Amino acid sequence: MTVATAIPLNPTFNERLTGMSQSQKIRLALGIFLLLAIGAIGLVMGRDAEWRVLYANLADKDGGAIIAQLSQMNVPYKHAPGGGAILVPANRVHDTRLRLASQGLPKGSISGFEVMEANRFGMTQFQERLTFQRGLEGELTRSIQSLLSVQSARVHLALPNQNGFFREQQKPSASVLISLNSGYALDRNQLAGIIHLVASSVPEMSPGAVSVLDDSGKLLSAPSDSQSGASGVADAQQLQYVQQLEQMHSRRILDMLEPVVGRQNIKAQVAAEVDFSQTEQTSELHKPNQSADSSAVRSQQTVESSNGSSAAGASGVPGATTNQPPAATSAPINATTQTVAPGGASANGNTKRESITNYEVDKTIKVVKAGTGVIKRLSAAVVINHQTVTDDKGKTTTTPLSEQQLEKMTSLVREAIGFSKERGDSVSLMNAPFVKEKITVVELPLWRQAEVQDMARSLAWPVGALLFSAMVLMGAVRPGLKAFANPPDAWHNNQVDALVAEETERPLLPAPNRSGNDSLVLASDLALEDARKLTRDNPAAVANIVKTWMNDESPS
Numbered sequence: 055m056t057v058a059t060a061i062p063l064n065p066t067f068n069e070r071l072t073g074m075s076q077s078q079k080i081r082l083a084l085g086i087f088l089l090l091a092i093g094a095i096g097l098v099m100g101r102d103a104e105w106r107v108l109y110a111n112l113a114d115k116d117g118g119a120i121i122a123q124l125s126q127m128n129v130p131y132k133h134a135p136g137g138g139a140i141l142v143p144a145n146r147v148h149d150t151r152l153r154l155a156s157q158g159l160p161k162g163s164i165s166g167f168e169v170m171e172a173n174r175f176g177m178t179q180f181q182e183r184l185t186f187q188r189g190l191e192g193e194l195t196r197s198i199q200s201l202l203s204v205q206s207a208r209v210h211l212a213l214p215n216q217n218g219f220f221r222e223q224q225k226p227s228a229s230v231l232i233s234l235n236s237g238y239a240l241d242r243n244q245l246a247g248i249i250h251l252v253a254s255s256v257p258e259m260s261p262g263a264v265s266v267l268d269d270s271g272k273l274l275s276a277p278s279d280s281q282s283g284a285s286g287v288a289d290a291q292q293l294q295y296v297q298q299l300e301q302m303h304s305r306r307i308l309d310m311l312e313p314v315v316g317r318q319n320i321k322a323q324v325a326a327e328v329d330f331s332q333t334e335q336t337s338e339l340h341k342p343n344q345s346a347d348s349s350a351v352r353s354q355q356t357v358e359s360s361n362g363s364s365a366a367g368a369s370g371v372p373g374a375t376t377n378q379p380p381a382a383t384s385a386p387i388n389a390t391t392q393t394v395a396p397g398g399a400s401a402n403g404n405t406k407r408e409s410i411t412n413y414e415v416d417k418t419i420k421v422v423k424a425g426t427g428v429i430k431r432l433s434a435a436v437v438i439n440h441q442t443v444t445d446d447k448g449k450t451t452t453t454p455l456s457e458q459q460l461e462k463m464t465s466l467v468r469e470a471i472g473f474s475k476e477r478g479d480s481v482s483l484m485n486a487p488f489v490k491e492k493i494t495v496v497e498l499p500l501w502r503q504a505e506v507q508d509m510a511r512s513l514a515w516p517v518g519a520l521l522f523s524a525m526v527l528m529g530a531v532r533p534g535l536k537a538f539a540n541p542p543d544a545w546h547n548n549q550v551d552a553l554v555a556e557e558t559e560r561p562l563l564p565a566p567n568r569s570g571n572d573s574l575v576l577a578s579d580l581a582l583e584d585a586r587k588l589t590r591d592n593p594a595a596v597a598n599i600v601k602t603w604m605n606d607e608s609p610s
Contacts, residue, residue: 078537081533082531082534082535082537085526086531089526089527089531092522092523092526096516105142105144106141106142107134107140107141108140108141108142109160110138110139110140111138111205112140119160120140121140123154123157124142127150129143129146129150130143167190167192169192170186190211190256193255194209194211194230194251194255195209197251198248198251201244202238203234203238203239203240204232205235207232209228209230210228210230210231211228211256213226214226223258225258225260226257226258226259227259228252228256228259228263228264229267230248230264230265230267231267231268232248232266232267233268242291246261248266249261249275252264292328292330292427295427296326299326299328299429300324300325303324303434303470304322304324306470306471307322307434307467308320308322309470310466310467311438311463314463315439315441319439320437320438321437322435322436322437323434324432324434324435325432325435326431326432326433327433328427328428329426329427329429332424332426333424334421334423335421335422335423336419336422337419337422338420351412351414352413352414353411353412354409354410354411355410356408356410357407357408357409358405358406358408359405359406360404361405429477430477430478432471432474432479432480433479433481433482434467434471434479434480434482435482436481437483437484437486438463438483438484438485438486439452439486439487439488440453440455440486440488441453441455460483460485464483468481
């Protein structure tokens, strides 16, 4: 018996690929392509930079100039949805802004005093004045747009031509149209700031000559020559003052009683009646002169005249009375005339003396102007919840407050608001149980919670890519690789890798018992067992032998 020698098969890559069917090749190629595509997309998305806004709300001219400059600087950029902003990588925002600012970008669609730099030769005085006015309007517009609440603005200046030949010069005026950002509003202080900004930038312009309008056409500032407009502004300011006054007194009550009854157990409202009328009182008082010492002399005049001989002899009745000096002059308040004849009447002549003294009259002028915003009356209404009491068993009940507690709290409220009986103030305090609203808390399912949705959005791409890769790997790549490793039809295209000697004769002699028995095994059974063993050990060699037999070829 000739023993067969088997050589194991080792097909090449081309032989394995040739042994695969057309569908297996397509499936394997498609799976490998999908895996590479998923890996490339994941790599690109992982390395994608975070984008930040470089500039927003740019004019078309500035936007084109910035994009051209970014292309020259090799800075990647893209447009935000809607084209409202230009985005660049987050790590290059500040550097790009500084480099663009050094080149004067963005210039803005509003031109300021830089229009004065383009003055050409031969400009008339009117053109120069118009150019200066345009530059001033542009500068004011830029200043107003720098406010946080203002989106855009336009400024119109009326600058009359000053002429020294006119006695009364026309005063300049201005109009401002502003458009606010969404969700913002101008308060009175911001509006006053805009008005004074414009008025202070133009010589001889008063704040009353500045009109401010919003984009809906509503007049925000009151004109100086409109009494109704000024009254409307005053009414708004007065209403705001009353509201602030009422809120202040309500806050005082709450700050006083909340530590006693609890934060949610008290409600307080205060109504204030405020007098905004302006009154001016002038009084003139005249006081009589009490005495000559306390009186003030305004003017004094003395006139003395004499008639007759200059040598006047002794006259009068001889005695001590005649030798007395004349008494002091007693003059009335106003002009008074008095004639004095010293020593009596003289036979040779008369002497006449007139003395006029005017005194100042006491006069007091008092002007009293009452201030605005005087509180005329305050009314306070306070509601306090029943107090909560817990017994020894832990049971909670509500009980009303006692009369002593209510009186003490009423006294505290009066002291907090500055109660005045002469003014007619009133305080009403009531104790009543509060109605508790049952708040039904609706528990959102897990998949509707914001945190879970955010996490799902962030993990959607990685998890989806992983699952899709697994499906491609298990459904297309793995079967293709398995077929590539063990192609079923490859052996039909290869040469015989084992040499098996052809058995020419096999004598039917008994062989020794392999199991140790004494019985003899026929040669045919032994040959069949050897063939089965060869098939189990080396199926490739057996397949080649069968192939050789079928093709009627001699084994090599």
